[in-house]
Amino acid sequence: MQTFKKNLTEQVLRTSGVNVRKCMRCGKCSGSCPSYEEMDYHPHQFVYMVEKGDVDALMKSNYRCLSCMACVERCPRGVAPAKLIEAIRLMVVRQQGQNHLKADQIPALLDKDIPQQAIVSAFRKYSK
């Protein structure tokens, strides 16, 4: 189990390209996050949890991140918490099999009230 967790963490780090050790625990990511109240874990926690190898908890709860990348933009240390979430989502998708979003499915899912940004964001989240 321990090795499994370790492999999982390493995979997240490798896929995301994030160096979690650069985090200085300032919390600017969580101060920036527009979806803070919606999430079980907050951006500064993602980073700490990955650093401590607690990836499986994140894999069960990461769907409320908007992928707005505000935390990536504002992090003073260049840590990019949202990229960890992207990587974790990718791992979930991989474990579930090939169920991700394809470009030709998009038109059927659209209605005129969906903002453009949401489509782009959803595509970014579920197309990898």
Added chain:
Amino acid sequence: MQKIGVFVCHCGTNIAGTVDVHAVAEALRNEPGVVFSTDYPYMCSETGQNIIKNAIRDNELTGAVICSCSPRMHEVTFRKTATAAGLNPYMMEIANIREQCSWIHKDMPTGTAKAIVLGKAAIAKVNLNVPLIAGESPVTKRALVIGGGIAGIQTALDIAEAGFEVDIVEKSPTIGGKMAQMDKTFPTLDCAACILTPKMVDAAQHENITIYAYSEITEVKGFVGNFTVTIKKKARYVKENVCTGCGDCTKKCPQKKIKNEFNLGMNNRSAIYIPFAQAVPKVATIDPDHCTMLKTGKCGICAKVCTANAIDYTQKDEYIEEKYGAIVVATGYNPITLENFDEFAYSRSPDVVTSLEYERILNAAGPTDGKLVRPSDGVHPKTIVFIQCVGSRDTSGCGKQYCSKVCCMYTAKHAMLTREKYPDTDVYVFYIDVRTAGKNFDEFYRRAVEDYDVHYIKGMVGKVAPMADGKLMVQASDLILNEQLHIMADMVVLATAIEPDKSARSLATMLTASMDTNDFFTEAHAKLRPVESPTAGIFLSGTCQGPKDIPETVSQAGAAAVKVIGLLAKNKLTCNPCVAHSDEQLCNGCSSCEKVCPYGAITYLEKEFRMPDRTTAIRRVASVNAAVCQGCGACTVTCPSGAMDLDGFSNRQIMAEVDAICR
């Protein structure tokens, strides 16, 4: 043939840990010229040095090779050892087998092989060494201090008190620097002006101090003990020695809408201005970019109202050349600009201010006469949020990677002063870490929390959003409660990172003084020579070397002064005998060396030469002034005909070293 002794140092395990020192001593024993070879745990110790001295005497050595640490560490030590044993100090060479060998290798065979090669190169060089005699150069007993803030003023006062003449060159119209803009000082909360202005007056009145305010350095020539500096005195369009500083002109000047730099643009000044009441020198200055008279020739009101007849619209920039023995850099700092931090809405709301601006707001002589009011509408703010580390500790490229060091303390000061004067104000401080190392510093910060009820919250602010009702919505995280906060604030104060003044880089080039990647001047040794630049004769005072608070700046300023006094107290300086000389027979008079010499040590002479056909020809040949030459070697590599050579590092010696390495 030389008789060379080889001395291999273990440096405890520093060298012996990765280099087989016995094997090195044995291998070098058979090199040409070597008559003695040994190793010892600490060559720099008294016993070690005695081994060297005895070996020189007993074996009548003509040269020595010490395989040890970098020459930057112990070259002087071992030169003294050689001299004590009757050997010319320049017959001693160091093979650096520590920094360049044992410290960078991990396995013994590689380290040992490299140490032997480095030793062989040094031996090959010593075989060609000739004894050199160091000359002497005089010392100009006058110091230059660049920058007239608290660092520059303190250094100048200390040097002047020791009896030497000092000139302060300050680029703004008055001395005083950043400290003059501050309201109170931590951790005692005494007023900055009350402790600074007496020093400014002392500096102005001291018989040994000359202040060149509104002036800049344009050229630096020479070397330690003998600098020649050109100072540009910018035209004030006011006769400095005639102006009484009455200020009538500033009141009558019709151009009144110019941003006042002293109050960081938060109020206006006139085109002719005196920066602040206690300015030194207290004389008016005309801002040529805004003066109607200077721009169009139609006004002249200041000249009409001046009872002292001090106004002179025809004044020109003046260039003064002065000689100095030592130069102190005290160029100080500035807060960074905030264009990379749009999330804090600094450019969008006048109620978001930097800490230095807040300092002016609190100051009785500031834009609000010391009343704490919002810049946007003049209403007293009820909720103020302080954000720490804005642009500090930032490796993302938006700010500075270092800690600005002073922000934790001045923010605690601001918070405390605010709560003291206006107990109805709610004060929040968002921090990452509170760094209060310093005497009475942590106690000061704790007072802010415990006695003044300032809300310290661990977490960074993510964004500041100006709202329609004039409030500022501060969104931040509280990392301890694990909550996101939304505070409706009336004012936001940004503890902005500090950076070296922009003038420092061009100055460093003129002084050939080195800087780090942040444009702070580097010291000769981070621990043991903290106030000296690696360039001889250049000293560092204050924040130009790194972020510092006032007590630390004053201590460092004093330390720099002591180093300057130590230099100026000498009548003669021993020159470096490793200087260039030209072979007149080979010199073709091309002037290449003259152009590359950074010290201006090379001149050309017209000289008579006997030609092979018994006629006499006049040829132009290079001549090196040995007192000015610093032995950098630029000329020797430039010379196309191989006429230039450097004593102690001759072309033959260098080639012999290369040969020994490649052998």
